[in-house]
Amino acid sequence: MRLDGVEHWDHFQDETIYWLDLSDMPEPIQQAARRIDGKAYNDRCFGICVVHDLATNEYAVVTESGTSPEVDRNIFYVDNDGDKHWFQADLPDTLVKEMFSCCEDVHAGKLLPQGYQALFSVLFDNETGFVSGENQAAKSPFSTWQLRIDHGHPEYYTPHYHTDRESAEQDLNGRVAEYKRYHTIREKNGEFAYLYPYSKAEAGRRGELDRWEESFRANVSCAREIEAAIRGYSSGDGILQPGTARNILEQWGFKRTNFVLANTLQQLGPIKDRLSEANRNWQRGAYIPQDGTNRYFAVDTALICMDQFISQVRDAYKQLELLGPEHCESGSYEKLDYEGRVLVLAPDTLKESYWNQRSQLWLAHDGFGCTPGAIGRSIRCTCLGDGEETRWNRTDFIGVLKEECLPQWAAEALSKLTEGKEQSHTQGGMTMQ
Numbered sequence: 001m002r003l004d005g006v007e008h009w010d011h012f013q014d015e016t017i018y019w020l021d022l023s024d025m026p027e028p029i030q031q032a033a034r035r036i037d038g039k040a041y042n043d044r045c046f047g048i049c050v051v052h053d054l055a056t057n058e059y060a061v062v063t064e065s066g067t068s069p070e071v072d073r074n075i076f077y078v079d080n081d082g083d084k085h086w087f088q089a090d091l092p093d094t095l096v097k098e099m100f101s102c103c104e105d106v107h108a109g110k111l112l113p114q115g116y117q118a119l120f121s122v123l124f125d126n127e128t129g130f131v132s133g134e135n136q137a138a139k140s141p142f143s144t145w146q147l148r149i150d151h152g153h154p155e156y157y158t159p160h161y162h163t164d165r166e167s168a169e170q171d172l173n174g175r176v177a178e179y180k181r182y183h184t185i186r187e188k189n190g191e192f193a194y195l196y197p198y199s200k201a202e203a204g205r206r207g208e209l210d211r212w213e214e215s216f217r218a219n220v221s222c223a224r225e226i227e228a229a230i231r232g233y234s235s236g237d238g239i240l241q242p243g244t245a246r247n248i249l250e251q252w253g254f255k256r257t258n259f260v261l262a263n264t265l266q267q268l269g270p271i272k273d274r275l276s277e278a279n280r281n282w283q284r285g286a287y288i289p290q291d292g293t294n295r296y297f298a299v300d301t302a303l304i305c306m307d308q309f310i311s312q313v314r315d316a317y318k319q320l321e322l323l324g325p326e327h328c329e330s331g332s333y334e335k336l337d338y339e340g341r342v343l344v345l346a347p348d349t350l351k352e353s354y355w356n357q358r359s360q361l362w363l364a365h366d367g368f369g370c371t372p373g374a375i376g377r378s379i380r381c382t383c384l385g386d387g388e389e390t391r392w393n394r395t396d397f398i399g400v401l402k403e404e405c406l407p408q409w410a411a412e413a414l415s416k417l418t419e420g421k422e423q424s425h426t427q428g429g430m431t432m433q
Contacts (some may be wrong), residue, residue, distance in 0.1 A: 001025060001089070003098050005115035006106055007047065011153040016052040017062070018103045022075065029087045033077040040080035047076055050103050059100040061091065108220045108296040113156050116143050119228040120169070121221055122176050123147070130179070131156070132172045134165070142168035144175060154217075165232070192253035192352055193218045199289035219297035222252045222260045230305045238304040245312035253352045254317060260297055261310060262286035267298040274303050279310040322347050323360050323405070325398055332399025338379060339370040342406060342414065344398045358385025361401065361410050362392070363417055369394035384413040 004021040025033075025046050034041045049062035063072035064086045073086035105111035112118055116133030123129035127149040134142055140161035148155045160175075162168040196203065196215035203212035226248055233241040249257055262283035265272050272280045288294065299306065323344045329336060345360045361384040368376020369392075377393040406414070 001092070001095055003095060003102065004044075006102055006111065006113065008113060009103075009106060011155065014054055016054065016103075016107065016153065018050040018052065018106065020048050020050060020099055020102065022046045022048055025075070026089060029075060029077075029089060032087060033079075033085070036077065036085055037079050042080075045078045047078065048074060048099065049076070050099055052103060052107065059103055061096065061099075104296075107153075108293075109154055109217055110220065110224055110296070112143070112145060113159070114138065114143075116145075118221075118224050120172065120225060121147065122172070123149070124179070128179075130172055130175045132168050144168055144172045146175070192256060195255050195259055197287075197289075200291040200293070202289070216293065216297070218252075218256060219260055219263075222248070222256050223264070223297040223299050225251065226257075226260065226299045226309065227301050230301045230309060234305050238302055240305055240308040240312070242312070245309055245316060249313065249316055254313075254355075255348065255352065257313060258283065258286070259288065260299065261313065263288045263294050263297055264299045264306070267295060271303070275307045275310070279307055279314070282310060282314060320355055321357065322355060323357055323398070323401070327402055327405040328399030329402055332397075333372070333394070335372055336400050337370055337372065338364040338394070338397070338400065339366060340364065342384070342401045342410070343379075343381065344401050345392065346396060346398050349392070349396045356385075357407060358409075359383065361385065361407075362397075363414060367391065382417060384410045384417070387413075 001022055002024040004023055007019045007021050009016055009018045021044070023044060023046060025043070029046075030043065033046070050059055051062050052059050061074050063074045064076075073088045074091065075087045075089045076084040077087065078084055102111065110118055112131065112133040114135065115138065116135040119132045119134055121129060121131040129147045130144060131147050132142065132144045140163055142162040142165055144160045144162070145156040146158045148157075160168075160171050162171060194211065194215060195218075196208070196212050198206070198208075198212070200209070200212050200216075203209050229244050229248055230240065233244040235241075245257075252260075265275075265280060265283055266288055301309075328344055332338075341364055343362050343364050345362055347355050347360070350359055362381040363384060364370055365380045365382065367379040368374045369379040377395065378391045379394060379397075380389070380391050382389045
């Protein structure tokens, strides 16, 4: 028996039912099907059904009870009238594993109907969108589909088929543009989708499984699009075109891209030693929750291309000229009092649209969080970039900025702030007298 792919699937509140195509059936089953359909017999009309329990995340083959209680029929044949006829067959363990893996790929958004692998996708605020796919074994190797997210599950319909990648990309862009013309809608790219930082178990305890699921699916999509970008912009000898990573960063942002790449490095295990030393150590300290699903958003590509892609991401990050630990006094968090000092806000605390030095530099005024080791964490402070006053926690800052790293614009802003504070104190004293 051979698995030919997932024909379609049906989502319900607690489970998903997958209908898979089979071929090369045992001869006795084929003979029985011939007796049913006669000359209309088609050896491509066999299938099997798999159920995915969403609560336990377990997969099982669906069976129909036969005439004997001891026999559960697990294979069906669809006759010329569309009716299903069930048979019993011994399923090899390798086939069962392949079926379950195929269903897992669908659940993770990696696999589209008819065996197409997902390439690029565009999702709108109303949970609809479009996606392109590739299946070199199909008569039309490329396709585009309309997409709808139903309770966290992707559903695909209205396929368009193409013989080459370029026409599929043009069709995808055209479908997106047409949809936006006739609907008051926008793509989910004003701000990058939220990256959920906790494990699935912790999300369950917090009552935030929906947020975890949404972030997980975004991680999977990001990984698939990195793979597609590398396939589309690398030469036969493994040379990656400049700007390949920039396209992904514009779609997914640094936070998620870095998260997916850090997960990939962890999933690679010992073979990551084939990467350059700088790249394999780049995200060594990154925390990636291990949920048993991490392999779904690991990037699967040649290591030579992975090495170049990571280098491009790192170079793009450097171009932002953000301030980091190297610009701060050593041991700031553990030893230094923050009151009256210029502090560097950690980039991950900010939305990426605010990733710049002007949003990072803050003057600390007061608060329990100014003192190292204090029980309180809050610090009242003013942004040197725009004058906003708010409170951050001590843990939100990287540390105290080194004096030699203070930009000229920040020095001028700091002078105005401290001058205004001194005048305020003087005026206050005069009033009291």
